[in-house]
Amino acid sequence: MRDYPADEASREEVPIQASGDVVKARQTVRLLAQQAGLSLVNQTKLVTAASELGRNTLIYGGGGTVEAVVVRDVARVGVWVRFADAGPGIPDMELALTDGWTSGSGMGLGLSGARRLVDEFELDSTPGVGTTVTVLKWAR
Amino acid sequence: MDSDDSKRLLELLSARRAELIAQWEQTVAASLHGRLSTVELGRELSELYDAITEALAAGGLAGRGPEYGVVRSLLVELSRNRARQGFTPTETAVSVFSLKEVLESLLGGSVEEIRAYLQFSHLLDDLGLFTVEEYARTREEIISAQSQQLLELSTPVVKLWDGVVGVPLVGTLDSARTQVVMEKLLQALLDSNSTHAIIDITGVPAVDTQVAQHLLKTVVAARMMGAECVISGIRPQIAQTIVGLGIEFGDIPTKATLADALRHALVEIDKAASTRAAGLL
Numbered sequence: 001m002r003d004y005p006a007d008e009a010s011r012e013e014v015p016i017q018a019s020g021d022v023v024k025a026r027q028t029v030r031l032l033a034q035q036a037g038l039s040l041v042n043q044t045k046l047v048t049a050a051s052e053l054g055r056n057t058l059i060y061g062g063g064g065t066v067e068a069v070v071v072r073d074v075a076r077v078g079v080w081v082r083f084a085d086a087g088p089g090i091p092d093m094e095l096a097l098t099d100g101w102t103s104g105s106g107m108g109l110g111l112s113g114a115r116r117l118v119d120e121f122e123l124d125s126t127p128g129v130g131t132t133v134t135v136l137k138w139a140r
Numbered sequence: 141m142d143s144d145d146s147k148r149l150l151e152l153l154s155a156r157r158a159e160l161i162a163q164w165e166q167t168v169a170a171s172l173h174g175r176l177s178t179v180e181l182g183r184e185l186s187e188l189y190d191a192i193t194e195a196l197a198a199g200g201l202a203g204r205g206p207e208y209g210v211v212r213s214l215l216v217e218l219s220r221n222r223a224r225q226g227f228t229p230t231e232t233a234v235s236v237f238s239l240k241e242v243l244e245s246l247l248g249g250s251v252e253e254i255r256a257y258l259q260f261s262h263l264l265d266d267l268g269l270f271t272v273e274e275y276a277r278t279r280e281e282i283i284s285a286q287s288q289q290l291l292e293l294s295t296p297v298v299k300l301w302d303g304v305v306g307v308p309l310v311g312t313l314d315s316a317r318t319q320v321v322m323e324k325l326l327q328a329l330l331d332s333n334s335t336h337a338i339i340d341i342t343g344v345p346a347v348d349t350q351v352a353q354h355l356l357k358t359v360v361a362a363r364m365m366g367a368e369c370v371i372s373g374i375r376p377q378i379a380q381t382i383v384g385l386g387i388e389f390g391d392i393p394t395k396a397t398l399a400d401a402l403r404h405a406l407v408e409i410d411k412a413a414s415t416r417a418a419g420l421l
């Protein structure tokens with residue numbers, strides 16, 4: 001994913017340690033999405049993706065942080081969100097991104113669904129080191 | 141602890157009681173911007189003042205000591221009231237700290253007086269911190285009481301029609317709440333002898349895979365009891381998000397509004413009734 005100039009004043013960081021934190025991260029993302037002028041549909045999509053990824057950070061990553069910021073490109077505004085954990089990592093990223101596949105008890109749609117809900121998606125994972133998921137949704 | 145110091149303080153506090161209380165009241169009232177009646181404030185502060193004087197007379201300058209029991213209970217009451225009335229921690233603590241300010245203006249220049257004042261100011265610092273702690277505790281109590289109330293509020297099961305119950309869901313659906321909703325819904329189906337249930341998610345801000353999974357499980361459980369579920373309140377943005385996520389509700393009927401869902405349920409009931417009239421039952 002390209003580096004876009006960030007609106008530093010809007011940067012927020014939320015630690016994810018309990019399920020209440022996922023709600024908080026979601027609210028933070030929603031606030032930024034409103035600030036960036038995302039439409040209601042795009043807000044809901046981004047917030048839902050954040051909810052999925054935040055819960056993954058908690059359940060599979062054993063907790064971590066969510067960082068969100070409003071970013072700008074030439075003629076558009078968007079919201080950039082990064083989920084980082086220092087958990088066990090994902091051994092097979094292609095498998096993890098397959099619809100319906102889960103290593104836990106969910107529906108297996110969180111990671112792959114979140115990718116479909118955002119405009120840019122990047123998954124970095126090293127087994128034993130941790131996982132980082134970065135997403136970006138533009139307002140248009 | 142120098143007993144001379146507390147004696148000196150005591151003299152000062154007793155001799156100029158009325159004057160000091162009046163000034164104290166004025167300072168506190170100014171910081172509260174008239175949001176508390178002067179009568180109430182005056183009563184609070186003079187009670188506190190007398191309690192502090194008594195504790196000093198009993199010979200203590202340690203705010204957490206036994207002599208200050210009365211002072212502390214007055215402070216508990218004060219900070220509780222402030223917390224309930226929505227004052228900030230600063231506005232609460234200032235009631236104690238401003239006594240320092242008042243005394244300061246009456247200080248002469250002698251070393252003894254200043255030493256006594258410093259001792260007293262340590263005492264007030266301690267009492268002020270105590271007030272803030274109490275304030276925080278009260279706020280925590282209020283918050284935990286509210287979250288309890290919310291849990292109760294959040295899951296009503298209402299009878300919409302003969303044989304139709306409805307569950308309006310509001311807010312975030314986590315596992316604990318879904319469990320409560322499911323239990324209540326299944327029990328209500330049995331108690332009201334209903335064959336149709338409508339789960340309305342108008343008040344749920346985002347439907348992610350966890351919420352969807354919980355909903356699906358609830359519907360399957362209701363089906364096992366012979367009841368059909370309709371999910372209503374699917375707004376455009378929710379519909380698009382669910383499609384984006386790739387969640388499929390299968391053959392579970394979904395509707396945009398509660399009214400549509402009720403009509404659907406009534407039609408189904410009507411259909412069942414008409415076949416019954418013609419048949420064996």
